[in-house]
Amino acid sequence: MGIETWPDVDLGRRAFQRALWYSAGNLLGDAGSADAGLKLLSFSCSGGSGEAVVRVRRGHVEEARAAIACVGAIEGDPVGIRIRGISGTVRACEERYMRRAAGSSTQRDVAFGDAERPAVVREDAYDVRAGSEYVGAAAFDIE
């Protein structure tokens, strides 16, 4: 799956796994959570973008999908999560869905709204710093 968050958020593997378990436990209950058996196999995240491989028990894919969708925030920071795909083996999964390694991000100043503001740029995505918070913008906004 693909993970997205604000660029200043430092997302750790342990925190992510814990969020997955809590989400599954809360949504599916202890029994359902044990059935789904969500386990984080690989995880990488830096500069507001990342990806992860999660193992799920066969036959419990939809429950797991629901639990993963309910991870709205990790340690108070909002995260966007999208399941890119499902495959039977880790290798197939990596070949098919993990191609997009987190694109490198650069910092630069952009004109946004009434002022020049610092922004973290990753491909077409511009996270613009406005005051103490970020605003998600796109290349199309900045041009």
Next chain:
Amino acid sequence: MYEAVHAYPDGDATVARQAMTAARYGYDGIVVRTRAALESGDGDETGDENAPMTDPAAIADEYGVDVVDAVEIDADGPTAASGAVGNRRADHAVVCVVGGDDRLNRYAVEEPRVDVLARPNAGGGGFNHVLAKAARDNEVHVEFDLGPVLRETGGDRVRALADLRKLREIVTYYDAPHVVSTNAGSHLELRAPRELVAVAAEAGFDPEWIREGLRAWGSIAARNRERLSGDFIEPGVRRGRYETER
């Protein structure tokens, strides 16, 4: 399938960023609930060339998803809401009234000019069979807000789920139209349609019913765009060239 989003300045992401994310997630379009996020011809153009993109057609072209110009009316009472609906109806393809208290919920479902009653359970407001019948007769879509299910935890989420269940029982029994949304305030709060269906299925919703609710935004927008176009006179009657061939 469409998702109805909040955009900058009301939300934390611009319309373009929401559209970009929605396109990647497999949506056909987004409905922008924030009035100030899109230029809609009602004269609040700031004229600032550095402001985020506000032209729905240009954004739609760039990302290949439909961008629907909508407005969300959040008024203190029916009188104020009524004035706002009258003012905004002619400029926006989708008009939502934020419910939440009993009087606003009642006003919204009894007003045919309103398209969507948004977040009917947000405040202390209730929904009942009288409102459901009115919503059906006036074709006001009742919104099922999955946002709290995705983002809240504990007691708040339990209450949200209980409210959704009750709402679903009433709305399906009286066959009132519905829409489904997560009220995403930023691109991080968006979820792909399949994920929404999976979450809703865990909460006891029928998957097809959820997809129908996501598609309903599109059909509301299509119908109203036709009505707002200059050629529309009344249902079944439109101005144009007569048919030259049969």
